[in-house]
Amino acid sequence: MANQTVLITGASSGIGFELARCFARDGYRLILSARPGGDLEQAAQNIQQEFAGVQTVVIPADLSTHEGPLHLFEETQRQGLQVDVLVNDAGFGEAGLFVETDLQKEMGIVHVNVLALMTLTKLFLREMTTRNAGKILQLGSVVSFLPNPRQAVYAATKAFVLSFSEALQQELKEMKSDVTMTILCPPATETDFFRVANAEDTKVGQSKKATAQEVAEGGYKGLLNGEARVLPTFGAKMNFASSVFFPDSMLATMMNMQMQPESK
Known part of the structure; x- marks a missing residue:
């Protein structure tokens, strides 16, 4: 894959960083992006120390703003970088009752998880379909299938990712395009997510979680195989099965219990 280039958002830590390691291991050129001022x-x-000779380009971008996704795309154009694989990993959440949570933070969640993902998909998918080649990995979640009280905005954004991406998968089939789109739906994972979301003290925050490495490995393999959806762990598969067999009202009650403080 020495002539292939991947762009990964949210690449500074967690699943995004582990996905970058997967691509670096196989010789991809890496374009790594995350918010300015972080650990990018x-x-x-x-990654350069672990994988000798890997080519990396760093493009910081604040995807919580209207300008951020456009800046990221335009910078790849300015540098003459053809993106063969797009990984829309960037995302974050907020825990708590909706009437009590911070509106500005939740608007940022919608910008990053929905608007930035949609914008980058639009801009890079157009190029890929013109070349009739390319792959896109969209980061959904098990809550893409489940109503999630006390994470209402985050879960809704992940439901958008699922619906949006499945619709585009059908459009690509209709176009008879060789471009593929894969939706990765991980369960609760050992990343910085729960700290940023103020959910470390919840039952799910204190529970045993999947590792970012195993989630990334599953997503990477599914992407290369052109799979439509990846449920990377047994827990993720069980969450999906629950969404099929139980009514939404019961699922909401179950998820609400997981978001309660561990002491309750």
Whole structure:
């Protein structure tokens, strides 16, 4: 894959960083992006130290703004970088009752998880379909299938990712395009998510979680195989099965219990 280039958002840590390691291992050129002022440069250095000779380009971008996704796309154009694989990993959440949570933070969640993902998909998918080649990995979640009280906005954004991406998968089939789109739906994972979402003290926050590495490995293999959807762990498969067999009202009650403080 020495002539293939992947762009990964949210690449400084967690699943995004582990996905970058997967691509680096197979010789892809890496374009790594995350919010300015974070650990992106350190992440790039770590990958270069682990995988000698890997080519990396670092493009910081604040995807919580209207300009961020456009800046990221335009910077790849300015540098003459053809993106063969797009990984829309960037995302974050917020825990708590909707009437009590911070509106500005939740607007940022919608910008990153929905608007930035939609914008980058639009811009890069157009190029891919013109070339009739390319792959896109969209980061959904098990809550893409489940109503999630106390994470209402986050879960709704992940439901958008699922619906949006499945619709585009059908459009690509109709176009008879060789471009593929894969939706990765991980369960609760050992990343910085629960700290950022103020959910570390919840039952799910204190529970045993999947590792970012096993989630990334599953998503990477599914992407290369052109799979439509990846449920990377047994827990993820069980969450999906629950969404099929139980009514939404029961699922909402079950998920609400998981978002309660561990002491309750």
